[in-house]
Amino acid sequence: MLGKLSWAALPLGQPIALAAGAMVALVIASVLALVTWKRRWPFLWREWITSVDHKRIGVMYILLALVMLLRGFVDAMMMRSQLALAAGGAQGFLPPEHYNQIFSAHGTIMIFFVAMTFMVGLMNFVVPLQIGARDVAFPVLNSVSFWLTAAGVLLMNLSLVVGEFARTGWLVYPPLSELAFSPQVGVDYYLWALQIAGVGTLLSGINLTTTILKMRTRGMGYSRMPIFCWTALASNLLIIAAFPILTATFSMLLLDRYLGFHFFTNEMGGNAMMYVNLIWAWGHPEVYILILPAFGVFSEVISTFSGKPIFGYRSMAIATMAICMLSFTVWLHHFFTMGASADVNGFFGVMTMIIAVPTGVKIFNWLFTLYGGEVRFSVPMLWALGFMGTFVIGGMTGVLLAIPPVDFMVHNSLFLVAHFHNVIIGGVLFGAFAGYNFWFPKAFGFTLHEGWGRATFWCWLVGFYLAFMPLYLLGLMGATRRMQHYADTTWQPLMLVALAGAFVILLGIVCTVIQLVVSIRGRNEHRDTSGDPWNGRSLEWSMPSPPPAWNFNALVQVRGRDAFWDMKYGRNPEVQDASSSSEPAAPPAPLTDAATHITLPAPSALGVVLAFFAVCLGFGMVWHIWWLGLAGAVCIVAATLWHSWGPTAEIRVPARALKAGGA
Ligand code: HEM
């Protein structure tokens, strides 16, 4: 009846996991109790859980990412402490089988549920506003995407208390992840959680791509889209192209594990190297899925806080699309040591270095945007400047790794760990924080506290350098990644510096939380009544903060780049492009589509219902509770059909209600 599930699945003998599980359960229980006590369930259900408003969904994605950042960071602190202690004969406090789960969970959570989730959240919130649309192309599907991501998060975190997580690293390479070497449920948790979340991501990619292609307001030609929309377009095209590869690869591994197939085993014609190729055919585009929207955020932030249009708009858009294409031609640089010929390695090394060219173009464009601008050092701008220095270092060590002979020396070492944290923290995470501080007032109607924002930034910046620069040295000294202890005690001082750095980052995380709390409590002093706290340039700043559910009372006609700047100050000669010269420079005329009413899709429970059944499906399959898995699958299909053929619920907002909404 319960498959492999028994009391033995609970971590009763592991005090750390038990305490962590109890803590999480306590926090969740108190939140639920508080909501019940305050009688907020109807409100939460109606306004958030079933919301199909892209802005609310974006906010929920970001909240989820911030919570998962805490979870992933706890893992990081444990690993850093372990490695600070376990030198020479010492074994530290984490036994190997536990340590292996921690680095696997850390990597998986940070990539899929922090970086990815944060970026998808930002794109959801911002893109429709910037292109002048009322919502994404498929609002209900958007909610489904979010809830499937949340289902993946829940399933993966369940492994903390029921069973265990994979011990294989965040990409579960076979043959280690095959049944013969990982007979427990860890790899299954990983696979089902990411399959479910991955479907959500793919749907969201389709949704946002369609939105950008089809929902731009009148006059918003491709060459007038804000750069963030260009990067979002590139990122979502990559999602559409890459995520099916991930799903197919995981499906093959699932078939190996559940039905005795031999795609990636060492016998019966299986080939583990095929897995490594496939997973990186998704994996390298994935890093650009993450970094491109961050580049977009920096473009918006740098041009806004320099008071200038972005320098080299056209080259920026072209560089973005070039990176998008090239990202599919470099995957082999992740396994130069696997045994391809020198020619093959050479080809992929050169292709990798070529990507540095469009990236360099971007860096220079940002520098020239700053040059001669009236630069304001507000919090989002600090993140952007911190990014420029840090990311360049990370990029350069990346070029080093792209040289196959060098990679043979430092592959699988802490040098590599330093490199990818250098680009992921210095690029994606800094971008996420820049965007969070930049668009927060738009979402909630008040700005975040400046002082605590600055403190957050400096802690992360200093903490990052302290925590990761030593890893470059350690890597060159021979320290490998994924090791639980080491014999060479000369490594220990650098490990201690890295631990100190992690503590400084911890301070940064504490500052983030304080910043949020202080800002919410002082929201009346920090009200943004103008809707345009930063003297913004694109359409999202043209409406009140927070925007009404329908975004625009009247859809606008766009006559050039930096559309809102135009509306405020008239045409800016610098941003005129050839295609617009024939149009008269009249003030933008609102289109009167809202003469009688605006139609909005009604809230829908489909997303949360599907997520519930998806968790049943995943949990059932992980524990071989076949009836539960089957029931989950059948209910998913049934609920989808029921929704598709059911009546379409809509809300009509009459025109006279719009005046209250503003602009
Ligand atoms: C915030 C501070 C962070 C610290 C102190 C930290 C620390 C670490 C450590 C100690 C490892 C294990 C290295 C080893 O195997 O020896 C690791 C691995 C990893 N980290 Fe982080 N990390 C942080 C943030 C992040 C972020 C933000 C991301 C991505 C968004 C990330 C992604 C990864 C990945 C993918 C791995 C590889 C896991 C594996 O080996 O399978 N980390 N990190």
Ligand SMILES: [Cu+2]
């Ligand atoms: Cu790569």
